[in-house]
Amino acid sequence: MSKKSYSFYPGCSSQKAASASNYMVSVNSMCETLDIELNEIPDWNCCSASIGYAGGGELPRLALSARNMAISEQANPGQDIVATCAACWLATKETQERLHQDDRLMAETNEALAAAGLKVKADQKVRHMVEVLIEDFGYDELGKHVKKPLDGIKIAGYVGCQTNRPFGIDGESYENPKYLDKLVETMGAEPVENYDKKVSCCGGALAFSEPEKSQALIKDIIESAYDGGADMIVTPCPVCQMNVEVYQNHINQKYKTNFKMPVVYYSTLMSVAYGRSGKEAGLDGQVIKAKQLEAIASK
Amino acid sequence: MSDANQQMVEQYRNDFLREVEENVEEGEWVKMCMQCGVCSGSCPLGPHWDHPPQELFMMIRAGKRDEVLQSTSMWMCTSCYNCIVRCPRELPITHIMHGLAHYAKRLGIAPKNQPTHKFSQLFWNNLSKTGRVNELKLGLALYFMNGLGEGVKTALKMKDVGLGMLLTKRLSPMELIGGHKCKDAKGLQAILKKAEELEAARIPVAGK
DSSP, rough: OOOOEEEEEEGGSSSTTTTHHHHHHHHHHHHHTTTTTEEEOOOOOOOTTTGGGTOOOOHHHHHHHHHHHHHHHHSSSSSOEEEESEEEEEHHHHHHHHHHHHHHHHHHEEEEEEEGGGGOOOOEEEEEEIIIIIIIIOOOHHHHTSOOTTOOEEEEEESSSTSSSSSSTTTTSSSSSOOHHHHHHTOOEETTOTTTTTTOOOOHHHHHHHHHHHHHHHHHHHHHHTTTTTEEEEEEEHHHHHHHHTTTHHHHHOOOOOOOOOOEEHHHHHHHHTTTOTTTTTGGGGSSHHHHHHHHHTO | OOHHHHHHHHHHOHHHHHHHHOOOGGGGGGGOOOOOOOOHHHOGGGOSSSOHHHHHHHHHTTTTTHHHTTGGGGGGGOOOOHHHHHOOOOOOOHHHHHHHHHHHHHHSSSTTHHHHHHHHHHHHHHHHHHSSSHHHHHHHHHHTTOOOHHHHHHHTTTTTHHHHHHTTTTSOOOGGSOOOOOOTTTHHHHHHHHHHHHHHHHSSSOOO
């Protein structure tokens, strides 16, 4: 296949030494193998990630994503905007939808953007990286690059919320989307069938502000993965990844559980299966080490 | 009661539904709710809400202004979008919850000690300063949002999480000085300022 180019919106958590920097490392390796060119939107800004609404009204929040789209239209004309973060994707796509539904909002947004000499049309497609993989490549093509099948690993596909609702991946249901399981299978691992908490919420940003309430949700997500016989959890979302991985000690203390479940990104799995090193797959970014993946990567 | 709030009470006397329709993000949808309760049953933190969405919608129609706007409920929205995709009338419930929370904040009557209310404001302040979120400063601001004593306690409780992130290079102490930001942060701030002005002209209450 020939090189594919996209306008890339990495988002705050993907930056160097930020919470999902390991995601970015594995995405870069995966894209290298698949010959995907990611053209970063120059000087992109935060999307406010469905939590800035105390201080940010509707129009200022829309203006944030509109600025990114405006710069993308200038710098990477004609290229679909691709985000790896669920919240970045959602906020940008929502902004696009809202601007096209409401002429006044479109006019006011452009009036605001003019303060920095920008204007937006917002007519380029806004996509999650997973959509690119499934729609522009497809499982067969993705499978062709597998050098080291992830044999013998059982993985719970935790889709979570924002890559699934309200937009979701075309052709998938909200209650039981299958794409993550299919990706797991394509990489040679075994998906957990009927993973109960596949689309349940981890608390999102409220894991910070309402830790006890959120950790109760996270406990169920991990427990259900263990119940299904999972060795690890895979997710497409940076917030899901962090929330489900880093609070396991706190949950163990509170609920007398014994959790030690690695939580990885789809791009981590794919990088390892594509024969990349542990470092290139971002495995050194695991707070709970994914030892089975490390073993395959170092083979 | 704040002046802004008093002003709106007088302007919309006895018609809270109209006030919501005119001033709250996606508020024009509220009257479409048919009280089926699917949203309430779908909410991950629903058991902690004093008034789940379905109830808030009925209370808006019943004119229970203070009870709605001073409620902690909508501040516990995790933005999971379960309610949106399951609503048979397709109300954008998540957005209405954010809209109600923001409107209450604008009027100065949002519950002051609700932790997500505080966090949401910290998040906005953090991102609008430089254009990008500084995770370390945001985390520290969160720990210390209830004062120094509680902050030290929280920081100690969270030190293993922080250490794990530090050791895997997913957190850097360098973020305290400098850190990631937009080059044209000034341009971004000019955009936000203009957007705030335009919004304030439509909703006749200055943001808080």
